[in-house]
Amino acid sequence: MPLIELDKVGKTYRSGNRNVPAVVDFSTRIEAGEFTVLAGPSGSGKTTLLNLIGCLDQPTSGRVLIDGQDVGSQSTAKLADFRRDHIGFIFQSYNLIPVLTALENAEFTLMLQGVSPAERRRRVMEIFERLGIAGLENRRPDDLSGGQQQRVAVARAIAARPSLVLADEPTANLDSTNSRELLELMRQLNREDGMTFVFSSHDPQVIERARRVITLRDGRLIEDRRRP
């Protein structure tokens, strides 16, 4: 069974008295363990698609199935629990909470899951070591570089060991060295821990390193390319 199945998915936004079709008749399957990039120009529907896969939004037509479960048939509370326990999110602008330290930011999901403070700290410290940001745990986001903030955001996304990590333009605010390093880190988590990654990008450097590239234009799938 695929981890993600999109079956003729459509999403139309209502803007004033206009209908904006952001995703149109979109079908695909993503298996556990894939490392897939959604490519396409600005406005082609990448963020909308990630929001649908991440159960942050519901399609206006078609079905989204995660692990065989139809997202549309779940209650809001059940979806929130599902997101917390199975999906990690990484955003373009990091979205760290400014008043919390790096450690507190990274612990956030574990705290929501009711994991004890000692265990949270142990798990997050292990991840900080692995991501090369050990020593920065007491800094607040404002005192970290962009690359460091994005690593903290990755730590937050993976701390609860989600089966699926979704990232919306994760390298958009990073220079090319930091982008390459972040990508390498995500590849390593994919290879060694089997985490499934789906992320959006229009950065050629990112696209060229993905194993599977799904290209969108005007909300439609126009190409689905896999590398061996």
Ligand SMILES: Nc1ncnc2c1ncn2[C@@H]1O[C@H](COP(=O)(O)OP(=O)(O)OP(=O)(O)O)[C@@H](O)[C@H]1O
């Ligand atoms: N909340 C909304 N209300 C109305 N229209 C929206 C909304 N969100 C997105 N859109 C429109 O839907 C289309 C797809 O947008 P989306 O953000 O998914 O594209 P994208 O490929 O992620 O773009 P970018 O690379 O610029 O982030 C665009 O035409 C956008 O203007």
